[in-house]
Amino acid sequence: AQRVTQPEKLLSVFKGAPVELKCNYSYSGSPELFWYVQYSRQRLQLLLRHISRESIKGFTADLNKGETSFHLKKPFAQEEDSAMYYCALDAGGTSYGKLTFGQGTILTVHP
């Protein structure tokens, strides 16, 4: 069975500082990895997926199959980045859509 681990429950940084939210996964196949974000009083929404290799709101995430990691990074954090972030894995095949989520990391960006 697959598993997603986000080791940091809380992460605090100051505005303008770099931020990295860690995500490690365990799965023997080739998963699809996602980052979802939940801003205060908003719905949980997709931030980015590894397959798209894009930067959203300045965030990037690289899938490292050797280290089974998918860390989310942003070089200069902004106060509006404060939110709950979830890393998620889709095992694919007949498990499509059955996302396995990590425990979540609450990011707080201080002014």
Add this chain to the structure above:
Amino acid sequence: NAGVTQTPKFQVLKTGQSMTLQCAQDMNHEYMSWYRQDPGMGLRLIHYSVGAGITDQGEVPNGYNVSRSTTEDFPLRLLSAAPSQTSVYFCASSYLPVTSGKAGELFFGEGSRLTVL
């Protein structure tokens, strides 16, 4: 276009009571699912459906029942509420990746906060 709509947003139940959380989507998504969100546990899949008339269990199905009579609706029933079912429940939907071969983006409802006393 309302997306995914969940009702009620808040509910308090007594142990043993039953209730139904409603979920409706207007995006013609084949796939619908229910998750529960608990502190320190992330989101865990309860039940899911890949189309009308087809449902299956997720990671934590015990104590919950679902049905999918239409593409739009996917209600979650609590048969006999227990304090352990106190949680925030999220309904989500997406297209099935039958043609693209990749996982679809999940669209979430606003959540339903349930307290069982």
